[in-house]
Amino acid sequence: MTIELPEAFIRKMKSLLKDEFQDFYSSYNDPRHYGVRINTLKVAAQQFATISPFALERVPWCPTGFYYPEGERPGKHPYYHAGLYYIQEPSAMLPVELLEIRPGDRVLDLCAAPGGKTTQIAAKLQGTGLVVANDNQAERVKALVKNVEMAGIRNAIVLNELPEKMITHFADYFDKILIDAPCSGEGMFRKEPEMAAQWEKHSVERCSALQKDILESAAMMLTEGGRIVYSTCTFSPEENEAMIVSFLKRHPEFRLVPVQAEGCSAGRADWSGPTSWKNDDGREGSGIPGPAPLPGTVRLWPHLVRGEGHFAAVLEKAHAAHAASADEAEERDVQASVYIRSADEHTLSVSHAGQIKVNAAAGRLARKAAGPGKRGHKEAEAGRSRRDKNGKGKPKETFMAATAAWEAFIKEHLTVHPPGELVVYGDRLYLTPAYPPALDGLKVSRPGWYVGTIRHNRFIPSHALAMGLKAEEAVRRVNLSSQSMEAVNYLRGDTLPVAEVDILRAGQCPAKGWCLVCIDGYAAGWGKWQDGILKNEYPPGWRMT
Numbered sequence: 400m401t402i403e404l405p406e407a408f409i410r411k412m413k414s415l416l417k418d419e420f421q422d423f424y425s426s427y428n429d430p431r432h433y434g435v436r437i438n439t440l441k442v443a444a445q446q447f448a449t450i451s452p453f454a455l456e457r458v459p460w461c462p463t464g465f466y467y468p469e470g471e472r473p474g475k476h477p478y479y480h481a482g483l484y485y486i487q488e489p490s491a492m493l494p495v496e497l498l499e500i501r502p503g504d505r506v507l508d509l510c511a512a513p514g515g516k517t518t519q520i521a522a523k524l525q526g527t528g529l530v531v532a533n534d535n536q537a538e539r540v541k542a543l544v545k546n547v548e549m550a551g552i553r554n555a556i557v558l559n560e561l562p563e564k565m566i567t568h569f570a571d572y573f574d575k576i577l578i579d580a581p582c583s584g585e586g587m588f589r590k591e592p593e594m595a596a597q598w599e600k601h602s603v604e605r606c607s608a609l610q611k612d613i614l615e616s617a618a619m620m621l622t623e624g625g626r627i628v629y630s631t632c633t634f635s636p637e638e639n640e641a642m643i644v645s646f647l648k649r650h651p652e653f654r655l656v657p658v659q660a661e662g663c664s665a666g667r668a669d670w671s672g673p674t675s676w677k678n679d680d681g682r683e684g685s686g687i688p689g690p691a692p693l694p695g696t697v698r699l700w701p702h703l704v705r706g707e708g709h710f711a712a713v714l715e716k717a718h719a720a721h722a723a724s725a726d727e728a729e730e731r732d733v734q735a736s737v738y739i740r741s742a743d744e745h746t747l748s749v750s751h752a753g754q755i756k757v758n759a760a761a762g763r764l765a766r767k768a769a770g771p772g773k774r775g776h777k778e779a780e781a782g783r784s785r786r787d788k789n790g791k792g793k794p795k796e797t798f799m800a801a802t803a804a805w806e807a808f809i810k811e812h813l814t815v816h817p818p819g820e821l822v823v824y825g826d827r828l829y830l831t832p833a834y835p836p837a838l839d840g841l842k843v844s845r846p847g848w849y850v851g852t853i854r855h856n857r858f859i860p861s862h863a864l865a866m867g868l869k870a871e872e873a874v875r876r877v878n879l880s881s882q883s884m885e886a887v888n889y890l891r892g893d894t895l896p897v898a899e900v901d902i903l904r905a906g907q908c909p910a911k912g913w914c915l916v917c918i919d920g921y922a923a924g925w926g927k928w929q930d931g932i933l934k935n936e937y938p939p940g941w942r943m944t
């Protein structure tokens with residue numbers, strides 16, 4: 400075996416898996432599996448299958464996920480730079496499938512970096528609703544932002560916060576929450592052998608404590624009738640089945656939704672109750688002593704599927720009228736109900752120059768949703784009036800000038816008027832998703848779709864704007880073949896000679912100006928055309944190497 404597994408880990412898995420251990424252990428000698436998930440914000444999975452530069456084979460538990468053969472390098476293909484897919488470990492594609500996202504949902508990805516699952520959530524939302532992607536590690540948030548922008552996501556807010564700091568802003572707010580929890584990573588030893596070297600026997604304990612706190616915060620941010628998917632890439636029962644049992648004991652208002660997903664094994668119900676196993680030091684480890692073992696969670700095992708080890712559980716919060724008391728914990732059937740709910744109505748406003756800082760919330764709005772569940776309150780929101788965007792501390796004229804520059808750019812360069820409210824932070828302009836929440840006091844990396852910057856009173860479009868556009872939404876574009884050297888040269892940052900006849904134009908617009916550069920018809924960045932030359936505006940940090 401090339402991977403050196405920690406002795407304590409081997410002993411524990413032997414004690415847990417018994418007869419199955421040998422198959423499990425042998426899987427560390429098997430080759431790992433490689434996956435891409437198609438970004439359906441850009442291209443339908445069936446369409447991609449017809450243009451794919453590499454052979455694809457379906458991942459059973461994810462309709463947009465595919466295996467690709469070892470040796471291929473999808474990260475080096477121009478389609479990667481056009482955001483057509485995300486390279487993702489196949490098992491990691493499962494949790495978002497279990498969220499059952501619907502159009503208009505407000506979704507929180509609480510431990511989101513580097514953003515694989517955020518991009519999957521956004522693809523399911525198809526531009527509706529909102530995805531808030533958060534991670535507490537600032538360095539990792541940079542990668543998260545890049546992946547959000549690469550995927551062309553328009554309706555995301557990116558935060559760099561501790562979950563407990565988010566509760567007051569988002570109490571009872573989200574329809575769906577993903578907790579892709581920080582964990583001891585035992586399921587990733589084959590993919591990332593260095594994780595095996597870093598594993599030590601206390602990491603399970605430390606991670607469990609962290610996971611418990613994260614779950615508590617998430618429970619408070621979930622709306623009634625909402626759903627949490629909790630997932631890990633580790634095997635330890637303490638971080639998986641036992642974690643869920645103890646959560647349900649503390650939260651009778653939640654129930655476990657039994658999951659059956661293609662290709663997945665049932666979670667180990669027998670590890671969730673008062674079961675025991677031998678730890679490294681010979682002490683007995685145990686699930687949380689509690690009610691009967693808990694069926695309904697799922698696991699992916701490396702010796703049973705083509706993917707690494709994963710665990711997932713789906714938790715649903717009852718509607719208030721039906722929430723069981725602690726004494727009634729047995730009775731957890733939830734029915735659709737009419738309910739009344741109030742929430743903050745918030746405003747993002749213009750900030751002080753040079754800072755991404757959100758100033759103010761605009762007060763409270765009691766919302767009545769006298770209809771069939773949460774769809775009712777979303778419709779109620781839709782009737783809300785537009786808000787004043789001139790926040791404190793910023794001259795109204797600056798905001799007006801930024802708005803005018805943006806509007807002028809739209810008129811001259813786009814065939815559509817992108818939806819969303821314009822907010823200005825320093826010299827940067829963002830479009831907020833519909834009905835943005837208040838973000839005051841939070842560390843905000845992106846309050847919405849970053850569309851551009853004001854420089855010398857002119858609007859300079861961002862790379863994120865290009866990535867979020869469809870080809871036909873730009874008045875002027877040039878199309879490069881993915882198989883041409885021109886596409887590669889563009890992605891490397893080179894200036895390109897482009898004849899005027901090759902500038903595709905909507906209507907009568909002149910050839911000179913900002914030009915959306917597309918690869919096989921998919922937006923990949925900006926260029927500026929003049930006199931037969933396309934000046935390269937591909938950002939240096941994104942270039943193909």
Ligand SMILES: C[S@@+](CC[C@H](N)C(=O)[O-])C[C@H]1O[C@@H](n2cnc3c(N)ncnc32)[C@H](O)[C@@H]1O
Pocket residue numbers: 491509510511512513514515516517533534535536539560561562579580581582609613
């Ligand atoms: C398993 S990774 C997430 C992978 C990500 N969901 C994806 O699909 O790309 C767990 C993440 O949790 C973050 N994390 C650790 N502690 C956290 C906390 N207290 N609150 C929020 N995020 C946390 C880590 O920085 C890490 O990025």
